[in-house]
Amino acid sequence: MSHEHRDDTGARFGMWVFLYTEIILFSGLFLLYSVALSKFPHEFGVASHKLNIYFGAINTLVLLASSLTMAMAITAIQRGKIKQTIVLTSSTIGLAIVFLINKFFEWSAEIGHGIYPGSEHLAELGPGVTQFFNLYYFTAGLHGFHVIIGATLIGVVTVLVKKGKITPERYVLLENSALYWHLVDLVWIFVFPLYYLIL
C-alpha cells in the first residue's frame, strides 16, 4: 500500500487562517463605517433611505440559500452522491449569478439617480451622505468581487467533481471553497442591516 502524505485538517485550518485575515480586512471597512456613523448619524439615515430595501433583502435570501446548497454539497459528496453534489454546487453558482444580476440592476438605478463616488449630486448632499455612499460602494464592491472569486472557485470545484478529481474519499477542496463561500455570506449578513436598514 502506497503511503500518501495528506492532512485534510491542516488544509482546512489553512483556509480558516486565511478567513481570519478576511474578517480583519472587512472589519477595517466596518470600523470606518462606525466612525462615520457616530459623526453623521442623521445623514446616514437619510442616505440609507436612498437604498432599495427590496434589492438588499432579496440578495440576503439569495446568499443564504446559496450557503445552504453549498453546505448540502459537502453532505452529498460524503454520502457518495456525485450527481447531487454537482447539482448543489451548480445551484450555488446559479444563485451567485442571481445575486450579481440584482447588484447590476441596483447599482444601475443608483448611478442613474446620480449617486456614485465623486458625483455632483452627492457633493450637493453634503459630506455625511457622501461618506455613506463611498463606504457603501467600496464595501459592496469588495464583497461583489468576493462573490465573483467564490463562484469561479466553485465552478472549478464542480468541474473537478465531474472529472473524478474530487471524490467521496477526498473532498477537502470542496470544503475549503464552501468555507470561502460562507464567509461571503457572513459579510453580507452585516452589510445588509448596516447599510440598507438604518432608520
Added chain:
Amino acid sequence: MHETEHQHPPVRYRTLVFTWVALGILTGLTIAASRINMGAANVWVALGIAATKSCLVIGIFMNLRRESRLFKFGLMAALVVLAIFIGMTFIDVLYR
C-alpha cells in the same frame, strides 16, 4: 487506507435546512426591528441579530462546532484583535 480521522461525519440535510429557515426568520426579524425607532439601540439590535446569524453560519454551515480547539482559538484571536482595533479607534475618535 484510512484517513477518516481527518474528515467529519456528514451533517444531515435536515439540520442544514432548519439552520437556513432560522436564518431566514432572523432576516425578517432584523427588517422588522429596523422599522421601529429605538434611537441608538437600533444599531445594537441589528448587530445582535447579525451576530446570532453569524453563529449559525459559522457553527453549522462552516461546521466549526466539529473542528478542533485550534480552529476556535484562531477565531477568538481574530475577534480579540478586532475588539482591540475598535476600542483603540473609539478611544481616539471620542476623546479628541
